[in-house]
Amino acid sequence: MEQIGLIGYGSMADMIARQLLKHGQIKENELFIETRTKGERLQALMSDYPNVSADSLENWAETCGLILICVPPLHVIETLRRLHPYVNRNTHIVSIAAGVPLRLLEAETEAGISRFIPAITSEAEAGVSLVVHSEALTADQKERLNERLSVFSSVREIKESNLDAASNLTSSAPGFIAAVFEELALSAVRNSGLSKEEAFDFLIHSLHGTGKLLIEKKMSFGETLERVATKGGITGEGAEVIRASLPDVFDRMFDKTLKKYELLTEQAEKQT
Structure with missing residues (x-):
């Protein structure tokens, strides 16, 4: 070896x-x-x-x-x-x-x-x-x-041309996921009598279970939403808000992080 x-x-x-x-x-x-x-x-x-x-x-x-x-x-x-x-x-x-x-x-x-x-x-x-x-x-x-x-x-x-964007979905993703779902949990606290500890505990277990469904049952994101959201129901209402608001947030996140990768490359090039 x-x-x-x-x-x-x-x-x-x-x-x-x-x-x-x-x-x-x-x-x-x-x-x-x-x-x-x-x-x-x-x-x-x-x-x-x-x-x-x-x-x-x-x-x-x-x-x-x-x-x-x-x-x-x-x-x-x-x-x-x-x-x-x-x-x-x-x-x-x-x-x-x-x-x-x-x-x-x-x-x-x-x-x-x-x-x-x-x-x-x-x-x-x-x-x-x-x-x-x-x-x-x-x-x-x-x-x-x-x-x-x-x-x-x-x-x-x-x-290699796709490495930076893919890194956002692998290496950086745990941080991004933590940031997104911390905000979801804190919103639940602001809009209810739940404690922060309760909200975090409920959501962490939901994340764990969702990940298992996606991997073990080979369910897509769309299929998962269909299973949870009944027509005209509460989950669908929430999902509509998310789909209307988050694309712009994530596009701005990718724009900012990819520019940071470009800056690192430029700085590294100056060392050669």
Whole structure:
């Protein structure tokens, strides 16, 4: 089994490391981590897995066949440059950063490159991981990475041109869903005698059950609405309001987030 390196150790890196270890995709002594701040998150991992190594990449990068860069977008290019003396065309480098396209990554290294957009839902072994592979990667390298990721998520290869919009539906979606349904719960509180705790509890269980119906029963959104909304009934009245108001909200959300991705790309380009 090949050695794996992680550079940066935020919440997503922690999720990836723990899932790979939990599912036997790597042994403790084969995982190497470099992070500038060795805080509570890393200390907790090393308490659970004491044979994981936390050291400067200069001391392990040359021996790792797979290296995941988990630093913020505007630190990715400098990290690739630090890696340059220690990697070769047989090394597989994976960036989880938004807004830094393959063409900029490929220009900095001879190693094979993939972009991986994880989702926090993978902590519950659910959700979708988005992957874009460099054409320079071998079929075996692509397959090995996809197999590793599939132990804790559903892996979908996607065109890079669609990656930013798709990320809104996978990686960012839990945050957007939380924001939308928090407002729904708070509206119920304002319009009733329900406590915030009651409203949140009722809605969270409804979300969980709706997700199970959509996945396990393979129901579409439209079919779910038809099952709940009787003709001329209360649910239909509410759904009409939502359909009249929310399209503009979501179009503005996509416009703002896609512009942010474009800005990150422009800033990354200035570093090359």
